[in-house]
Amino acid sequence: MADTKKDLLLKIRDLRIEGYSDEKWLEIVHGIDLTLHKGEVMGLIGESGAGKSTIGLAAMGFARDGCRISGGSIEFDGMELTTTSESDRRALRGSRIAYVAQSAAASFNPAHKIIDQHTEAPIHYRIRKRLEAQEDAMELYERLRLPNPQEIGFRYPHQVSGGQLQRAMTAMAMACRPDLIIFDEPTTALDVTTQIEVLAAIRDIVEQFNTAAIYITHDLAVVAQMADTIKVLLKGNEVEEADTETMLSNPKEDYTKSLWAVRSFKREQKERPGGGAVPVVSVQNVDASYGDTPVLHDVSFDIYAGMTVAVVGESGSGKSTTARCITGLLPPSSGKIVMNGVEMPPGYKQRSKEQLRQAQMIYQMADTALNPKVRICDIIGRPAQFYMGLKGGALKSRVDELLDLIELEPSKYYSRYPTELSGGQKQRIGIARALAAEPNFIICDEVTSALDQLVAEGILKLLDRLQKELNLAYMFITHDLATVRSIADEVVVMKQGEVVDSGPKNEMFTPPHHPYTDLLLSSVPEMDPNWLTTVLEERGVDNIGEAATV
């Protein structure tokens, strides 16, 4: 990237944005300043609720429904966006400022072909005629290393994979050769192996056209690869801003430091108990299918008491399906599930109350895992009441005990509703509900992936503590290798419904690896600004496209 001082492109001063919630306007962005020059890439980083996306959209003079820009100035290339008319502002969008959304799958209109959506803006702004625009699109697709660039645009969005869509969306943003692109978490929804390709593609194209960009993300390692400068945000306020190198090596503020320190949690790896100990759960040669589509093939692994087995793999690899087989939601077509030496009936409806009690589950999305119309005390209390037959005072004290266990103050949370809690608190309630059944085995299905890093850290620590106290066995489903590193004792790697590799954690993270494990491991971004370049060089550029076509 060029280092020379460039022309000023975007100047935001004292930006204030209000959001409408609980029937009144509340300020959610409190006076942010931002300066961006032509060709410069700025990373905006912060946890959820930091106002990153809102600021990014405000740079386009746009506020979502239920938001409004209440103060400050936004000057884009000499034009004051807060005072110009809506039609003038609209004329900038798509032509001079473009936007790349988090989920390309949701942001492409399912009803139109990709290329038609691509050419909409250039045709609308009369920059190119239809055929020219299509040819230009194909050229951009080629530059972004999409397979079949001549043809892929004529597909509908659902016919194209996520990583390819994200690149197609980047191409769409480039269609009018804008001066500024807002990237709003463009890789968050992707698997690590896909993410790396998209990152490379974005970086290349921004460099090639010398486009300025605001790159919004919560992932430090990612932003380190992309940005020239980084701005850290917290709850609508700026924490600090510095160029990438400085920010990574020498953060000034405590909050920034704490962000940097997140990945410090690690715990000792435990060994399997010897002497013919019976595994809590043993998955033995399980095959399963949805209708006629086989999804699992010959899956086997054991989980012992007090241990954590991490099941990793990309989306669609069969991790969650395995969990469904264990719980009996999806009866296996062959093979068996054995718990504490007893073979379980395949379907949950045939299992006894006691058998059901033994295995509990914690879900990824706490929002859908907790009934929004039921009070916390009833959510946690129900299993205790249902399995143990607790009532009245005994029930209440058990709930209090459980709330204590998950480090939430009983008196404060006892009679609240889930919607009044934060994401981390909800996830803790989910844990308490699982604990209330006094199980000896818990399936944790991506329990931290929807949470901010600091919060996720807290959950992991809590799970670890509970495991120690209650000698629980965990099956930890995740796609995040960092999490695996910190919490797992054993690792099972899955790909396309099969177990490709398994073993104790330390073995798995030390070479030599199985080739797929190697690909997974090497794709995890690191805090080194040069990591991406290095990896790509190691793999050879041609390697990038391959995994994406899977």
Next chain:
Amino acid sequence: MNYFVIGYYALLIGASCLAAYYSVRSAFLLLFSLTLVSFIVGIVGGESALWTITICAGILALCIGTAYAFREFLVIVLWGEGSKAIKTAPLTATFGLFVIMTYAIAGIFAPIIAPYGEAEVIAGAFAPADENMLLGADQLGRDLFSRLVFGARNTVGIALLATTFAFVLGALAGLIAATLGGFFDNLMSRVVDVIMSVPSLIFALLLLSIMGTNAFVLIFIIAIIYAPRVFRLTRAVAGNVVVMDYIEAARLRGEGLWYLIRREILPNSTAPLIAEFGLEFCFVFLLVAGLSFLGLGIQPPTADWGSMVRENATLISFGEITPLFPAGAIALLTVAVNFVVDWMLFRSSGLKG
């Protein structure tokens, strides 16, 4: 040109200018387009057309005023959540609430409010309104106003009961079908197909002819006719809830069907169901009126609006407004209910569109 016309335009143009000056865009657009429309209507329809517009505007203003005052009143009277919700309710919704409340009071206290009994003959046929009779008399010389008030009780009562019954039937079946799936679901869906494929008016006609006309049969039949629609909606709504992780958690816990329905699914399906309740209530209302038109309604001399419309419907061809009162009462209530339903749907969807 007389003073009225001059005043009329002066007021409109003045108000438009004011709105423009204070840049109240929508008000200006409204006022000015009204001015333009008035020019055309005034030329075509003369002064009387302008009077009509003025009266309509006046009624509209009165409604808005009532709604506004009622909203403020409710904000003060209610507490907690209710007050908070009302504060942000659109005026249409509070107007709807106001109308519903008025009807409810009229229905509950009908014998106290109505100056005469519902079957009491006090005057000659179609006697005009006087100081004793607010709206004049009907054909038998019964006070129309009293009958309207009693009609609120009877008509609304029947519609309410029938709708409730339809909901109990339909929602229960829908919830069970969504939760159990499989055979029961298929069976119920077929039953519903059968009922829905027979036009409702014909269905009612057949059943009423077989079972005879009385209020209970009427309620029962209407419930049967409308339960399938409720079933479909409930099944769809509950279908969305059933896939939630907390339902899976409850299933894995080994919870029974009744618990799942009562504690997990139902509380999360109420908003669309209540909204549907409002809509169905209106349709039931219209069906009762339609059945009365075919002579299969409520027993006389019980006052019900459907029959009242039917009895006097032919008068409308001569420009008499008598039949407009009960028809208006029906329309007003359905509009009011729908206003409230719209608001509740808006709240439950959380869509700030």
Next chain:
Amino acid sequence: MSDKYRDDLIDRMAVEAKRGRLSRRDFMHYAMAAGVTASAAGGLWTSKAALAAPKRGGTFRLGTHDGNTSDTHDPGTYLSFSIIQLAHTYRSYLTQITPTNELGPDAAASWSATDDATEWTFKLQKGASFHSGKPFTADDAIASLNHHRGEKSTSAAKALLKDVTDIVKDDEHTITVKLATGNADLPWLMTDYHLAMCPANSDGTIDWQSGDGTGPYKIVHNEFGVGTKLERHDGWHGEGAYFDAVEMTVLNDPNARQTALVTGEVDGITQLELKTLSLLQRNPNILVDNVPSGAAITMPMFCDVAPFDNVDVRMALKLAIDREDIIKKITFDTAIPGNDFHISPNMPYWPDLPQRTYDPDKAKFHLKKAGQENLTVDLSTADSVYSGAVDMCVLYAEHAKAAGININVNREPNDGYYSEVWLKKPFCMVQWGARPTPDVMLSLAYKDDAAWNESHWQNERFNELLLQAKAELDQEKRAEMYREMAQLARDDGGTIIPMFTNFVYARAKNVAHGENLAASWQMDGARACSRWWFDS
């Protein structure tokens, strides 16, 4: 009264009369009241008010009520008012009731009886022919009547001809009807709408399916329950048939009928909605005909079921109804009060007995006598019985309250009312069409063994008189007998007859008709199409 004023009055009345709003009788009455002598008034009528001679031409569009998709050409199953209107237009009958409510010839030119009235000979019109061109003969007449007789007959008129033992052909244009017992009214019976003349098949049955007839108009296009298009039958034997063509449209909805007349889409309609009568009369382009008839509303009480088995209870219920109020509010003055015997002033032999009036006190007295204070009875009715039937019963219930009687009005389903309620529920409401003579009416519904003795009334003297009167050819004696029977029914019978309803129908102002209108059916005895004409 000044001469000037009188002349004005006469002129105005003449205008009214020309429009058909004033009958000759009324004109004479008012003219004499205004001080003109009878003969002078008669002269005035001819000079000033006499209607212009009928003109030929035009298409008469008639909107009729009560048409049904399931109507058929089978005269035995004629039922709806619509088909009755049509039947009198495309078919003819042996005799007819004239506008002055007398018996007149139709397909039969003349008739005579033996002294005991057991054999009647009809001489048929010689020139009559069917629409197909086939001449009308004695065979056709016999087959047409036999259609309603015999084991296999499904005709609703079967009961009417049950005394007929044989029908013989005297010659090509003469038939003789033989009766088991004497019946002075047989020629009157021949006006019954079922007894239409149809072409005979060779086997003695009739061909009703083709829709052929000997009436003034022949069917060009017909769809039952929808409408019929007809054109003049040139070979018609009668007078009239002034219109070139007739279009009958079924307009079941009263509002649709009225609107069609108001907007000029039809020239005449049957059965006005009485509620809007006064409003319709304001329309200068529309003339309303309000014709007293023999059609009655009855409320039979089962005389063998408590509490109606007590004559005082029956009397109390008869006294507890305010006929004036009902006529005013339900019929808007388009009815004449009934007097609890079933002979209307428009029927022959009407006895002028004192009118029964509303008297709650006297009703109370009778109740007390019967030991039935606080009487509660159920009264069944249905909307289909009569327009306003339910309202009428409700109003009656209000009247009866003053006499301490509590009447619960039960609205029964329209559908199946006459099969499930009438003759089954002890107290209900019924509408009777006009019957030509008292004998027909009384034999049908008041005779002790009649199937339709709707009140289960048994009175020996009444039944004795009924049989005697039937065969009595001496008019005076016969009238005396009917008088006594009326008295019996009025004071002892089980039927309340609140009123005889008028026929109320309307026409556009350019449609003219003769001086009088028949009281047997709506639209001038259902013969408007052949009797009326366009004035301009």
Next chain:
Amino acid sequence: MSDVLSIVLKRLGLGLITLLVISILIFFAVELLPGDIAQAVLGQGATEENLKALREQLGLNQPAIFRYLEWLGGAVQGDFGVSLISGRSVAETIGPRFAATLFLASYAAVIAVPIAILLGIIVALLRDSIFDRVANVLTLTSISSPEFFLGYVLILYLAVKNPWFPALANVNFQDIGTVELYYRTFLPALTMVLVVVAHMMRMTRASIINLLASPYIEMARLKGTPAWKVIVKHALPNAWAPIINVVALNLAYLITGVVLVEVVFVYPGIGQLLVDSVTKRDFPVVQACCLIFAATFILLNLAADVGAILTNPRLRHPK
């Protein structure tokens, strides 16, 4: 595409079963009605003797189940029997009436559907403006008015006070040209349009507004697409499924639910025929009418589902 075909075939099969069940229900419902055809035909004036003769003639003395099976046997072979009253074949009786009903329904639909969708789009575009509110109130009012009443009011203003249109739509036996035909049936068509437009329009508006929170709508706006284009090009194509559904429902209503409109305007449609046949207990006609209605409903529902599949690119262009 073969998926669509198999869905269609399966649904048609289910539809046939539904029709069979309906035919059984209707048959026994007609059986249960008080009184029978003989009484209905002969009316008030029938004697016991008459009734017996007629019943025998119509074959009513056979047991009900036997008569039903006989009817079913014919129906399976496409013979729906003859009207018990007129003796004409059911197809001949119903044919012209059903054609008339279809004509009026299509007339109303051709006006109503485009207007409703167009209005729905406009109102969605102007959502929360004063026009939206006014449209909301007006549509609610038109939904809330009993249709016979709507008909009377239209007659008053468009036929009586201002004689622009005929109040009667009795188009059956007049030889009239096409233009005249449309002119004569305008008022009933308009009444039906008013009854159904509101429902469809509200659904169009709701389904479009429902989509406005989608990321791809935001994306379109962020590409600088004008508001109307966002609605028409980006929201509408994805909103078709519910719109088609409500359109189908209303079309079914236009065919099956307009008895009252037929009565008010004296239009010789199938609804009036059905009501008449019910009162006369003319079982074959009742049965055939009900089955036509049910089949209409089933087919339209099926069409709606197929339409929903065809407008969904995911299903139209499988991976």
